[in-house]
Amino acid sequence: MFQVNFVDVQAENAIFDGEGWDAVVVVTPDLVSIGIDEISLLAEHGAKVDKRVGKSPTLLFAPGLAGGRLIIAPVTQVADDYADVRIYGDAARAAIAIAKDAGAKRPLLYVVPSATPKFGFASEVAALACGQELWQTLELREATGLTPAFEAIGLLSLTSKKSQLLNALEAGRVLARDLCGTEPERMSAKAFAEYCLQAFKGSVIKTAVVEDRDILERDYPLLSAVARSSFAVGRHQPRVVKLEYLPEGEITRTFLFAGKGVVYDTGGADLKVGGAMAGMSRDKGGASAVAGLFKTLSMLKPKGIRVIAELGLVRNSIGSEAFVTDEIITSHAGVRVRIGNTDAEGRLVLADLLSHLRIKAVSAVQPELFSVATLTGHVVRCYGSYPAAVENAVASGAKCAQTLALQASQWGEPFEVSTLRREDFAKIREVSGAADILSSNNAPSSVTARGHQYPAAFLLKASGLFEHGVNAAIPLAYTHLDIAGSATEGDPLYGKPTASPLVGLYQYLINR
Ligand SMILES: [Zn+2]
Incomplete structure (x- = not known):
């Protein structure tokens, strides 16, 4: 290595x-x-x-x-x-x-x-x-x-x-950088999944890969819509990678992660034009950081915590099969989603992953859910190179984002904490009544007010997590991490991947 x-x-x-x-x-x-x-x-x-x-x-x-x-x-x-x-x-x-x-x-x-x-x-x-x-x-x-x-x-x-801890953190970061930084053919969805399997071979991490088209379309309908035009090319087909770390002994907390792994983002039918597509092989930094976190877990084997992840690996291609705006697709959670813009694909991928994690979280010990994604240009406009944490009311009550920000900043990965507001839910209102929610507006996120906060409202609704609020029978803490500004450093297109927020997340997991 x-x-x-x-x-x-x-x-x-x-x-x-x-x-x-x-x-x-x-x-x-x-x-x-x-x-x-x-x-x-x-x-x-x-x-x-x-x-x-x-x-x-x-x-x-x-x-x-x-x-x-x-x-x-x-x-x-x-x-x-x-x-x-x-x-x-x-x-x-x-x-x-x-x-x-x-x-x-x-x-x-x-x-x-x-x-x-x-x-x-x-x-x-x-x-x-x-x-x-x-x-x-x-x-x-x-x-x-x-x-x-x-x-x-x-x-x-x-x-x-300190070497044992640092070597394990760095091993995770190497894996995350390799996955995030590599060009879209060498690190296609299939290759990403294989690279993960290789990295966890012989380790304590349980792995599974979903690749069958029928199963993907049944279990991950929004993700499969994003992937629809990629199915025509064998080597571009999507994968969902599932990872699980089980500690020895008693479990006191469970952490569940959804990672956005858009291995290449053309924007889809809402094509990225005018040179805006270059660099879009790096739209997989969330899934990469989560995979890297499991590498660290596999080496340090911390007690007490169970960690589960689903990584959505998809190429957002354009072609005659491509999904388009106006389509209404029912999410895994049963929520009817009107597609507002095909370039807002990350939230579609994440919503189905989160829905699967929601089901696992309901019966888990002290669960906390996260999504990790290079999601919006808005977060970069808003916070520059800092990632944002946007939490639901349950997570806010448990001070999830605040604690993560504190732990991560001590380790050199500072976070900004953003607040989810009622206006964010107003933004995903579907006006015709034909669907439950709208996935996106059509202005670039960087010129959309609350452009990185309101996708968290979409993720809550489309994944079914909204039904697990503060007053629900089973409240679930959920925090969305938008790492679009921190996943790479230096050159905006081909800068070095940082593996952020792997180190901060690991500290959060073991100190929570
Ligand atoms: Zn996009």
């Missing part, structure tokens, strides 16, 4: 040459608080000859230290009220890139601990940022046989071992 291998290092003398490492990378807010005399002296001496030392990431000639290399990565803005733990990640990324370019194979990473509570997971965030920096695309790896830049990254910490 193409992955960073983190190794715990608990002896300070590992910084010296001959101890198995070939570069020392220090992530620190300043040169005086490093706390290891040999490094402080070298850094302070270096700062006398090069004013950049301590201000920007620099490599110092360091005789006696591992590999003769000392890379000082300053963490800037630690006193800034609006800075968060990601400043440690930014510093570590810049430094590890220098270590790689310098030819190191076994860098030793030391993150100077901070007493500031919001930087409590600075060393973990820094290590994960190195993983993000070092990941390379699946296409490149398969074309060239590329192997990881480093044999290992040592994590110098005298107080705690």
